[in-house]
Amino acid sequence: MPRKRLNKNDAPKQLTDNEIRLGESDFIVSKTDTRGIITYANRIFVEISGYRKEEIIGANHNLIRHPDMPRIAFKLAWDAIQAKKEFFGFVKNLRADGGYYWVFAYITPDLDPSGKIIGYTSFRRRPSEVAVAEVSELYKLLRFEEQRGGMQASQKFLESFLEREETTYEKLIHDLQLGEIA
Numbered sequence: 001m002p003r004k005r006l007n008k009n010d011a012p013k014q015l016t017d018n019e020i021r022l023g024e025s026d027f028i029v030s031k032t033d034t035r036g037i038i039t040y041a042n043r044i045f046v047e048i049s050g051y052r053k054e055e056i057i058g059a060n061h062n063l064i065r066h067p068d069m070p071r072i073a074f075k076l077a078w079d080a081i082q083a084k085k086e087f088f089g090f091v092k093n094l095r096a097d098g099g100y101y102w103v104f105a106y107i108t109p110d111l112d113p114s115g116k117i118i119g120y121t122s123f124r125r126r127p128s129e130v131a132v133a134e135v136s137e138l139y140k141l142l143r144f145e146e147q148r149g150g151m152q153a154s155q156k157f158l159e160s161f162l163e164r165e166e167t168t169y170e171k172l173i174h175d176l177q178l179g180e181i182a
């Protein structure tokens with residue numbers, strides 16, 4: 001019988017405040033196919049997720065999607081990587097036990113010699129504390145906008161936020177990781 005492909009519906013419904021902090025030299029790596037189905041996960045990814053390796057490989061990456069994440073964050077990521085660009089962002093991820101961990105994520109498309117996208121690779125490191133504090137607040141506001149007016153509302157909110165701060169999404173992310181408050 002084919003194995004069940006885990007996805008966000010299999011994620012724990014009971015959330016906890018139990019946060020795991022990545023170590024200074026920790027690197028979480030995963031690879032997916034073009035639809036976001038996990039094809040590779042390194043040891044630390046498996047350990048921190050709380051799932052077994054056999055459950056992770058073949059799962060949809062949204063298995064670890066945390067409900068505090070605004071949808072717009074994933075739209076920005078997918079828009080960039082499908083356009084063959086790199087993406088950087090801060091992500092709160094959900095563990096199998098209902099706890100969470102924050103990462104500073106980098107996602108890049110994997111291209112074949114003809115330039116066709118054949119999958120994606122992501123590397124994640126420990127985010128700066130400033131970034132987690134600032135982005136948690138920003139994501140709360142974006143989630144609020146999404147509940148009110150969908151992703152159009154959160155996109156508009158983000159655009160005006162960036163305009164007010166006289167920055168771009170990319171610059172904001174890098175400044176935050178360097179510990180510089182926008």
Ligand SMILES: Cc1cc2nc3c(=O)[nH]c(=O)nc-3n(C[C@H](O)[C@H](O)[C@H](O)COP(=O)(O)O)c2cc1C
Nearest residue numbers: 032036061062064065066074091093107120121122
């Ligand atoms: C290489 C790669 C890595 C990803 N890593 C994560 C991740 O760590 N956490 C996450 O929630 N989504 C990650 N995603 C995005 C998911 O595919 C998905 O878009 C997201 O979880 C939102 O899912 P939903 O739109 O089904 O709610 C990744 C996607 C790719 C291509």
